[in-house]
Amino acid sequence: MTTVNMTVNGKKVSADVAPNTLLVQFIRENLRLTGTHVGCDTSQCGACTVHVDGDSVKSCTMLAVQADGAEVTTIEGLAKNGELHPMQAAFKENHGLQCGFCTPGMIMSAVDLVKRNPNPSEETIRTELEGNICRCTGYHNIVKSVKAAAENMGG
Amino acid sequence: MSVENGIGASVRRKEDQRFITGNGHYLDDINRVGQAYGYFLRSPYAFAKIKNIDLSAAKAAPGVVDIFTGADMVADGIGGLICGWGITSKDGSPHNAPPHNSLAVDAVRHVGDQVAFVIAESLQQAKDAAELIEVDYEVLTPVTNISKALDSGAPQIHDEAPGNLCYDWELGDKAAVDAAFANAAHVSKIDVVNNRLSPNPMEPRAALGEYDAGSGELTLHTTSQNPHVARLIMSAFLGIAPENKLRVIAPDVGGGFGSKIFVYAEETTTIWAARKINRPVKWTADRSEAFLTDAHGRDHVTHAELATDSDGKILAFRVSTQANMGAYLSTFASAVPTYLYGTLLSGQYKIPSIYCEVQAGFTNTTPVDAYRGAGRPEATYVVERMMDTAARDLKMDPTEFRLKNFIQPDAYPYETPVIMTYDSGDYPLAMNMAKDMIDYNGFAARKAQSEANGKIRGIGVAAYIEACGIAPSAAVGSLGAGVGLWESAEVRFNPTGSVTVFTGSHSHGQGHETTFAQIISDKLGVPIESVEVVHGDTSKVPFGMGTYGSRSLAVGGSAIVKAIDKIVEKSKKIAAHLMEASVEDIEHEHGVFSVAGTDKKLTMGEIAFAAYVPHNYPADLEPGMAENAFYDPLNFTFPAGTHIAEVEIDPATGVVDIVDWAAADDFGNIINPMIVEGQVHGGVAQGIGQALLEGVVYDDESGQLLTGSYMDYCMPRADDLPSFRIATTNTPCPSNPLGVKGCGEAGAIAAPAALMNAIVNALGKDIDMPATPEKVWRAINSN
Ligand code: FES
Ligand code: FES
Numbered sequence: 044m045t046t047v048n049m050t051v052n053g054k055k056v057s058a059d060v061a062p063n064t065l066l067v068q069f070i071r072e073n074l075r076l077t078g079t080h081v082g083c084d085t086s087q088c089g090a091c092t093v094h095v096d097g098d099s100v101k102s103c104t105m106l107a108v109q110a111d112g113a114e115v116t117t118i119e120g121l122a123k124n125g126e127l128h129p130m131q132a133a134f135k136e137n138h139g140l141q142c143g144f145c146t147p148g149m150i151m152s153a154v155d156l157v158k159r160n161p162n163p164s165e166e167t168i169r170t171e172l173e174g175n176i177c178r179c180t181g182y183h184n185i186v187k188s189v190k191a192a193a194e195n196m197g198g
Numbered sequence: 199m200s201v202e203n204g205i206g207a208s209v210r211r212k213e214d215q216r217f218i219t220g221n222g223h224y225l226d227d228i229n230r231v232g233q234a235y236g237y238f239l240r241s242p243y244a245f246a247k248i249k250n251i252d253l254s255a256a257k258a259a260p261g262v263v264d265i266f267t268g269a270d271m272v273a274d275g276i277g278g279l280i281c282g283w284g285i286t287s288k289d290g291s292p293h294n295a296p297p298h299n300s301l302a303v304d305a306v307r308h309v310g311d312q313v314a315f316v317i318a319e320s321l322q323q324a325k326d327a328a329e330l331i332e333v334d335y336e337v338l339t340p341v342t343n344i345s346k347a348l349d350s351g352a353p354q355i356h357d358e359a360p361g362n363l364c365y366d367w368e369l370g371d372k373a374a375v376d377a378a379f380a381n382a383a384h385v386s387k388i389d390v391v392n393n394r395l396s397p398n399p400m401e402p403r404a405a406l407g408e409y410d411a412g413s414g415e416l417t418l419h420t421t422s423q424n425p426h427v428a429r430l431i432m433s434a435f436l437g438i439a440p441e442n443k444l445r446v447i448a449p450d451v452g453g454g455f456g457s458k459i460f461v462y463a464e465e466t467t468t469i470w471a472a473r474k475i476n477r478p479v480k481w482t483a484d485r486s487e488a489f490l491t492d493a494h495g496r497d498h499v500t501h502a503e504l505a506t507d508s509d510g511k512i513l514a515f516r517v518s519t520q521a522n523m524g525a526y527l528s529t530f531a532s533a534v535p536t537y538l539y540g541t542l543l544s545g546q547y548k549i550p551s552i553y554c555e556v557q558a559g560f561t562n563t564t565p566v567d568a569y570r571g572a573g574r575p576e577a578t579y580v581v582e583r584m585m586d587t588a589a590r591d592l593k594m595d596p597t598e599f600r601l602k603n604f605i606q607p608d609a610y611p612y613e614t615p616v617i618m619t620y621d622s623g624d625y626p627l628a629m630n631m632a633k634d635m636i637d638y639n640g641f642a643a644r645k646a647q648s649e650a651n652g653k654i655r656g657i658g659v660a661a662y663i664e665a666c667g668i669a670p671s672a673a674v675g676s677l678g679a680g681v682g683l684w685e686s687a688e689v690r691f692n693p694t695g696s697v698t699v700f701t702g703s704h705s706h707g708q709g710h711e712t713t714f715a716q717i718i719s720d721k722l723g724v725p726i727e728s729v730e731v732v733h734g735d736t737s738k739v740p741f742g743m744g745t746y747g748s749r750s751l752a753v754g755g756s757a758i759v760k761a762i763d764k765i766v767e768k769s770k771k772i773a774a775h776l777m778e779a780s781v782e783d784i785e786h787e788h789g790v791f792s793v794a795g796t797d798k799k800l801t802m803g804e805i806a807f808a809a810y811v812p813h814n815y816p817a818d819l820e821p822g823m824a825e826n827a828f829y830d831p832l833n834f835t836f837p838a839g840t841h842i843a844e845v846e847i848d849p850a851t852g853v854v855d856i857v858d859w860a861a862a863d864d865f866g867n868i869i870n871p872m873i874v875e876g877q878v879h880g881g882v883a884q885g886i887g888q889a890l891l892e893g894v895v896y897d898d899e900s901g902q903l904l905t906g907s908y909m910d911y912c913m914p915r916a917d918d919l920p921s922f923r924i925a926t927t928n929t930p931c932p933s934n935p936l937g938v939k940g941c942g943e944a945g946a947i948a949a950p951a952a953l954m955n956a957i958v959n960a961l962g963k964d965i966d967m968p969a970t971p972e973k974v975w976r977a978i979n980s981n
């Protein structure tokens with residue numbers, strides 16, 4: 044067992060975990076933050092995407108101990124004071140989700156995408172979201188959501 | 199008067215709030231105190247006899263609670279998994295449905311077949327213990343390809359299915375077709391393969407079983423599209439528990455596309471084991487297990503011939519298909535290549551006679567069952583590839599050939615030679631609309647431009663039809679279905695005026711919580727925020743047949759309308775009493791009840807309150823305001839339309855770039871256009887996936903699954919797809935009270951044919967799905 048300390052959604056957390064515990068397991072099982080999903084076992088789908096020190100990371104691809112001391116934001120931490128993040132609002136407004144399973148990861152990736160590309164073209168959005176699989180939407184309305192959010196975020 | 203958030207409005211979805219904030223409750227998010235973890239030991243071989251299983255070392259491993267094998271389930275009297283639709287072969291014999299045990303008993307028949315269920319305190323301990331199980335296999339030669347499996351001399355997979363045959367079925371008038379072919383001016387022929395697909399909802403299947411020793415009740419939380427059907431099958435056929443002692447809950451479900459209709463081994467074993475160990479047991483598939491065990495889709499090999507006269511009119515159509523059922527017959531597998539396929543072979547066309555024969559057989563592969571469209575994409579693919587081939591043979595423009603042979607808008611009801619009665623539609627309208635959207639007539643100029651840039655351009659059309667709103671119980675019963683396909687609903691007013699709607703439909707992405715609430719809002723004037731839609735729990739919902747075959751709105755929505763009608767009828771009596779008028783004089787519109795010719799009126803909320811606080815109330819009327827309805831559809835619905843794809847191919851790489859997509863669909867009336875568009879996008883994306891990227895591949899010799907992860911099975915990603923242009927033509931469906939037809943599967947049905955026709959148009963030669971860059975490049979560089 045190894046002790047890990049990190050700040051998740053602004054709260055300090057600490058736990059003893061087996062050294063092979065994945066960050067996603069730590070988030071889902073230890074912290075019971077189940078908005079971060081697991082959709083594959085080969086780091087392909089992006090359902091598990093969270094922010095580690097501000098960058099989007101597939102949390103199934105990182106050990107919990109590697110995030111020791113980090114600031115982690117999950118989908119549950121994106122809305123502030125009951126206000127949806129513009130990306131969350133845009134997904135709802137533009138029907139960017141259907142079953143919702145890919146959505147937390149998709150939104151976390153999209154937030155990072157817009158941070159790095161404040162005014163993304165459709166092509167940029169499609170290329171950047173290549174690591175997130177959605178089986179429901181055909182991506183059409185996801186692209187639309189990200190575009191709309193980027194505009195609202197003042198890109 | 200129209201209602202805010204009523205029928206026809208693109209209401210933003212009520213369910214989204216929880217999903218975008220990470221507060222959904224998918225199955226793996228649910229945990230119980232004291233829960234143990236289950237893990238399946240699976241067969242590494244495609245075909246083998248099990249000579250012995252030694253559990254001794256595994257049972258002694260740390261954390262192990264118990265380990266079960268097939269023998270334990272059999273000893274407990276648990277029956278095998280069933281197929282609920284009986285198909286009759288040409289010779290009158292019933293189809294062969296060999297035994298399908300949840301845990302293998304004496305043999306394994308595909309890679310991933312369940313051998314043992316290990317339960318431990320943690321998942322890791324269960325996995326570690328599974329490695330200690332010693333299975334003595336006698337490995338046999340497998341067969342994975344359907345044509346080879348049906349050949350004489352192929353390995354025999356089940357004693358109960360000689361020649362690996364499940365059934366040899368036919369539909370239509372063979373003699374009439376033969377006569378028409380004999381006199382035809384032209385005969386066109388095609389051979390097509392409909393590639394095997396893995397459905398891949400993003401949430402893997404999972405189950406959480408609980409047993410209450412006090413009440414004797416079992417509760418199964420499961421990723422299901424139809425929890426009542428799961429309960430029915432598990433009770434009546436498997437003997438897990440009587441229906442009144444088995445509760446099945448399908449919480450938020452992360453996509454299904456058909457694959458979560460079926461009753462599988464894992465869910466069955468999990469709930470059975472929960473009682474055996476008297477503890478909650480949880481099993482969650484990883485993606486590899488999903489590839490190995492979620493029922494696959496399609497896998498047809500077809501030869502088809504079309505007879506035409508000298509004028510380009512279709513005379514007759516002949517189709518012969520081999521369908522791969524996989525290693526066992528899954529829950530509805532037998533119906534897919536027969537009554538969901540052969541019956542759609544008339545497409546949108548006036549075809550005097552059609553004959554179709556289907557041989558379905560077993561192979562050492564994952565079972566195949568309904569996947570988005572189920573039989574109808576296969577039919578559309580055959581029909582629409584055929585139409586393009588015939589047009590090419592006749593040197594006609596493919597849209598002109600189609601327009602010439604379409605069933606005309608004044609021909610309804612139209613009876614096809616393959617037992618369907620189309621009820622409404624306007625096929626020329628949709629085709630012309632799609633042509634305008636994509637500027638079909640300007641294609642030649644664009645092609646020349648591409649050529650100047652060293653690219654090859656192609657355009658392809660698919661005019662599809664599907665039978666949805668599944669299904670009239672009497673009709674499907676006469677064709678072999680073991681169940682009725684009605685739907686139920688309860689509309690319950692709470693005393694303070696809010697409404698809870700219980701539906702037997704199940705939403706796993708379709709947005710029922712919004713669409714169904716819109717119906718209530720519209721018809722009863724209740725603000726949409728005050729309507730709650732409850733689904734997916736056999737203890738809450740009266741009964742239900744679930745969601746598949748684009749049936750939720752046409753059948754489930756119609757059940758809600760019937761319940762609303764009862765609410766209105768009762769409310770009129772209460773209103774008449776309260777306003778001292780006669781019932782005949784009460785008029786109702788959007789939840790306002792008024793006395794004709796006066797300004798007296800009462801709202802639905804006031805009446806509901808009176809029904810629960812009946813101080814001044816009609817003497818002969820029951821208090822309360824909740825009504826139940828069951829709705830059995832009168833006919834299938836027939837969504838139809840035209841999709842046109844335009845592609846540009848780079849001859850240097852073989853990469854197909856979809857440069858434009860136009861869809862004109864007829865879904866009848868539309869409740870929420872935003873949701874309908876989303877369904878089309880998703881369906882088209884899956885269809886494009888089938889045509890360009892996806893395909894389940896088995897190694898011929900070993901029977902190993904070669905496409906068992908997202909590294910090998912190519913899922914459509916954002917950068918593989920274009921944006922889509924979509925529009926609708928709306929001819930209301932005459933056979934249900936909402937006039938709706940269903941929209942969930944259309945895209946997946948239309949897209950593969952449209953896209954492959956575009957690629958064939960570009961290349962000038964036939965090519966099979968998936969049209970990967972390698973295949974396209976080889977086609978370009980071969981003679
Ligand atoms: S679960 Fe992390 S990428 Fe799929
Ligand atoms: S919304 Fe279902 S996977 Fe994206």
